[in-house]
Amino acid sequence: MRSFEKFRIPHVVFGYGAAEQTGEKVKYLGGTKCLVVTDPGVIKAGIYEPIVKTLEEAGIEYITYDKTLPNPPDYICMEAAEILKKEKCDCTIAIGGGSSIDTAKAANLIANIDEEIVSLHDYSGTGTKMKPSFNRSVKFLAIPTTSGTGAEVTVSSVITDTRLNLKYSFMNENMVADMVIIDPALTMGMPPKPSAIVGLDALSHALEVVISVKQNDFSSMLAFDCIERIWKWLPVVYRDPKNVEARSQMSYAANMAESTGGGANAHCVGHAIGAKYHIVHGHACIMAEPTLIRHHADASTENIRKLASIVGVPNIGTNKEVADYVADAILNFYKSFGLGTFRETMEANGFHDDKQTFTEKLIPAILDDFKSRGWVPPIDKPEDRDNLVRVCEMIYDEE
Numbered sequence: 464m465r466s467f468e469k470f471r472i473p474h475v476v477f478g479y480g481a482a483e484q485t486g487e488k489v490k491y492l493g494g495t496k497c498l499v500v501t502d503p504g505v506i507k508a509g510i511y512e513p514i515v516k517t518l519e520e521a522g523i524e525y526i527t528y529d530k531t532l533p534n535p536p537d538y539i540c541m542e543a544a545e546i547l548k549k550e551k552c553d554c555t556i557a558i559g560g561g562s563s564i565d566t567a568k569a570a571n572l573i574a575n576i577d578e579e580i581v582s583l584h585d586y587s588g589t590g591t592k593m594k595p596s597f598n599r600s601v602k603f604l605a606i607p608t609t610s611g612t613g614a615e616v617t618v619s620s621v622i623t624d625t626r627l628n629l630k631y632s633f634m635n636e637n638m639v640a641d642m643v644i645i646d647p648a649l650t651m652g653m654p655p656k657p658s659a660i661v662g663l664d665a666l667s668h669a670l671e672v673v674i675s676v677k678q679n680d681f682s683s684m685l686a687f688d689c690i691e692r693i694w695k696w697l698p699v700v701y702r703d704p705k706n707v708e709a710r711s712q713m714s715y716a717a718n719m720a721e722s723t724g725g726g727a728n729a730h731c732v733g734h735a736i737g738a739k740y741h742i743v744h745g746h747a748c749i750m751a752e753p754t755l756i757r758h759h760a761d762a763s764t765e766n767i768r769k770l771a772s773i774v775g776v777p778n779i780g781t782n783k784e785v786a787d788y789v790a791d792a793i794l795n796f797y798k799s800f801g802l803g804t805f806r807e808t809m810e811a812n813g814f815h816d817d818k819q820t821f822t823e824k825l826i827p828a829i830l831d832d833f834k835s836r837g838w839v840p841p842i843d844k845p846e847d848r849d850n851l852v853r854v855c856e857m858i859y860d861e862e
């Protein structure tokens with residue numbers, strides 16, 4: 464059996480209406496003054512108000528930071544950390560999608576780094592300043608309002624370096640939430656297309672686990688189950704966004720897909736594509752998957768063949784043929800939600816790079832992300848780089 468290492472998983476409270484327990488759960492954690500990290504969209508959607516009301520009812524003081532932005536910029540994380548320190552809060556509550564959760568998660572640690580931070584990127588995997596001994600001094604409760612990112616269970620925040628225009632992982636095991644409340648009711652108002660895009664992010668997390676060279680028995684067990692659920696229920700959410708069972712299945716699958724231990728290569732590629740071509744995270748990641756499945760045809764044969772039965776394509780023929788069937792099924796799956804391939808989306812976003820320019824732009828950003836994750840075999844031999852060029856070219860050519 465393959466060896467593996469498993470990060471901590473938070474205490475999870477799952478259920479329709481579970482967010483009504485927020486005040487009570489903060490009390491259980493020992494919180495008395497909370498910083499609530501969210502964004503204006505969550506407030507406008509009517510999700511924020513009933514949750515903070517439970518804090519008031521429980522006699523818990525709170526202040527709200529609602530300036531989080533998509534692809535959390537470094538300066539926003541620093542600003543939230545400053546407020547946390549200044550207000551002497553003893554608990555952080557993130558209410559939102561991956562951006563609010565990642566902002567809160569990073570702010571919790573930054574607030575406790577007792578040295579002057581010149582650039583937050585120095586604390587990424589490619590920097591030298593992050594120490595495992597850094598810890599947070601506040602309790603942390605995460606309440607996702609979307610079903611996809613799984614940010615509530617991960618050990619890292621994906622942060623945008625606004626100077627270098629790069630996304631990187633800010634990672635420390637002590638950032639993991641103490642508690643997560645997963646309430647599918649909070650996702651009901653999300654329109655079909657954004658729901659599909661975040662759901663495809665969850666699908667990417669699970670797919671990356673099963674084709675990864677680091678997959679293990681624990682992670683694969685969860686990941687295959689998540690893929691089955693997403694394959695069945697995401698189209699239902701897309702057609703019928705008020706379907707309680709479909710929303711519940713997606714909330715569960717999104718959380719479990721990241722509880723496996725996290726994404727892999729397609730996320731490194733997706734982060735690079737997202738940053739360079741302004742493509743939203745879930746879409747940017749899923750568009751790398753078909754290529755990576757084709758690329759792993761021989762390295763992950765057994766799991767790709769298992770995927771064939773889940774996605775309903777033939778499991779007969781050579782490894783390459785089966786990988787192509789599976790890859791085409793994933794491509795058609797994401798197109799069924801009205802999403803374009805890389806080239807179509809790049810052009811729709813006003814870019815007209817040719818294949819070579821695309822590859823040259825992408826590789827340094829991918830390598831930065833590879834290094835900051837620390838678990839992918841290092842890409843330092845000439846043949847590894849040739850592989851990376853081939854992968855980029857294949858993504859460009861997927862139709």
Ligand SMILES: [Fe+2]
Nearest residue numbers: 612664726748
């Ligand atoms: Fe993701």
